[in-house]
Amino acid sequence: MPYKAIREIGEFGLIDKIAALAEPTLQAVPELLKGIGDDCAIYQPSGKLLQVATTDLLVDQVHFDLLTTPLNHLGSKAISVNVSDICAMNAFPRFALVSIAIPPSFSTEMVEELYKGMSHAAKEYGLAIAGGDTSSSRSGLIISVTIMGEVEPEKLTKRNGAKPGELICVTGSLGGAAAGLKLLMREKAIMLDHFENNEPYNKSVMADLKEYSEAIQCQLLPTARLDIVRFLHSRNICPTSMIDISDGLSSELHHICRQSNTGALIHESRIPISASTRRVADELQDDAITWALTGGEEYQLLFTIPKEEYELIDDYKEISVIGEVTDPDSGVFLSDIYGMRIDLATIRGFDHFGR
Ligand SMILES: Nc1ncnc2c1ncn2[C@@H]1O[C@H](COP(=O)(O)OP(=O)(O)O)[C@@H](O)[C@H]1O
Ligand SMILES: Cc1ncc(C[n+]2csc(CCOP(=O)(O)OP(=O)(O)O)c2C)c(N)n1
Numbered sequence: 001m002p003y004k005a006i007r008e009i010g011e012f013g014l015i016d017k018i019a020a021l022a023e024p025t026l027q028a029v030p031e032l033l034k035g036i037g038d039d040c041a042i043y044q045p046s047g048k049l050l051q052v053a054t055t056d057l058l059v060d061q062v063h064f065d066l067l068t069t070p071l072n073h074l075g076s077k078a079i080s081v082n083v084s085d086i087c088a089m090n091a092f093p094r095f096a097l098v099s100i101a102i103p104p105s106f107s108t109e110m111v112e113e114l115y116k117g118m119s120h121a122a123k124e125y126g127l128a129i130a131g132g133d134t135s136s137s138r139s140g141l142i143i144s145v146t147i148m149g150e151v152e153p154e155k156l157t158k159r160n161g162a163k164p165g166e167l168i169c170v171t172g173s174l175g176g177a178a179a180g181l182k183l184l185m186r187e188k189a190i191m192l193d194h195f196e197n198n199e200p201y202n203k204s205v206m207a208d209l210k211e212y213s214e215a216i217q218c219q220l221l222p223t224a225r226l227d228i229v230r231f232l233h234s235r236n237i238c239p240t241s242m243i244d245i246s247d248g249l250s251s252e253l254h255h256i257c258r259q260s261n262t263g264a265l266i267h268e269s270r271i272p273i274s275a276s277t278r279r280v281a282d283e284l285q286d287d288a289i290t291w292a293l294t295g296g297e298e299y300q301l302l303f304t305i306p307k308e309e310y311e312l313i314d315d316y317k318e319i320s321v322i323g324e325v326t327d328p329d330s331g332v333f334l335s336d337i338y339g340m341r342i343d344l345a346t347i348r349g350f351d352h353f354g355r
């Protein structure tokens with residue numbers, strides 16, 4: 001079946017298709033009085049709740065590579081990385097505005113595939129796709145998502161409330177997204193090599209990626225930890241500080257410490273790293289702890305709670321206590337498996353303009 005060029009239906013024909021795909025997300029949000037179709041989306045904020053807003057860009061060749069990324073996964077990830085920021089405030093996402101700049105190589109079906117992923121993720125998180133903007137792009141695909149969320153004022157969690165003596169907690173496991181990215185880049189290099197040598201495409205030269213599905217899923221299809229926000233609310237736990245891990249554990253811990261005016265000591269042996277991430281690191285002769293500290297794109301939550309609240313999280317396997325908050329003069333340190341202290345100021349994470 002030939003693909004339909006976007007020029008055949010034009011900008012407004014494309015927006016109609018996008019609106020149809022966004023439609024099922026509207027049901028979960030009755031406060032949204034108008035979604036796609038007017039000059040603005042119209043939202044009726046609920047009474048006493050505070051509103052939070054976040055935005056993140058996804059740019060071709062910076063955040064994704066279309067050779068290794070299915071478009072529906074990319075759509076889902078664009079929603080999830082923003083929901084993750086809402087979760088980091090201990091808040092709930094309500095609606096999203098999605099803007100895309102589309103390169104000339106894209107067909108109507110490719111845009112639809114992207115929105116199928118967004119719409120699916122939005123439904124999972126109970127948020128509506130309420131509007132956006134569409135442009136052509138003279139270079140690669142660019143996706144910008146803005147999400148509004150809500151939270152009761154007393155539950156709002158910022159980066160700046162950690163105090164010495166408190167526990168540092170992290171959700172899920174770390175390092176998987178970096179492992180997935182390394183594997184995908186390895187497979188891409190093999191594929192390009194093959195094409196360059198004019199060899200016919202042959203699936204058998206590629207690794208069987210099924211055996212790496214956990215790491216690849218962490219990279220291509222991360223989930224924001226809205227389940228953790230629900231858990232925290234259900235147990236009436238209000239972290240004193242919280243951040244999501246987009247740039248690596250080390251960077252995010254520094255953000256909490258800088259904004260809370262504290263130090264921190266975390267323990268290498270307590271950093272949760274899955275067996276499959278360790279296996280990939282061994283295979284690629286790389287270091288899973290470095291991935292956890294600097295890899296980023298985990299979309300797990302890093303937060304602090306008073307020691308007395310330990311028993312409230314103790315039985316929950318999705319949360320690991322990895323260390324404690326210290327005085328500001330103590331710096332931000334990792335105690336390695338031999339008890340040696342490593343200054344985490346020397347191990348920073350992802351930086352768009354980093355050397
Ligand atoms: N171009 C920009 N203009 C205004 N504010 C920005 C810009 N880029 C980032 N920020 C703000 O700087 C802070 C840190 O951004 P970032 O590191 O991207 O956070 P996150 O990891 O939560 O996405 C956020 O409050 C964000 O809104
Ligand atoms: C093609 C490609 N190159 C590199 C990466 C790795 N990468 C891209 S952005 C990023 C960090 C997170 O992105 P950022 O824009 O800093 O998110 P924010 O902190 O604003 O949430 C990482 C590790 C990737 N996923 N794909």
Ligand SMILES: [Mg+2]
Pocket residue numbers: 055056057
């Ligand atoms: Mg950001």
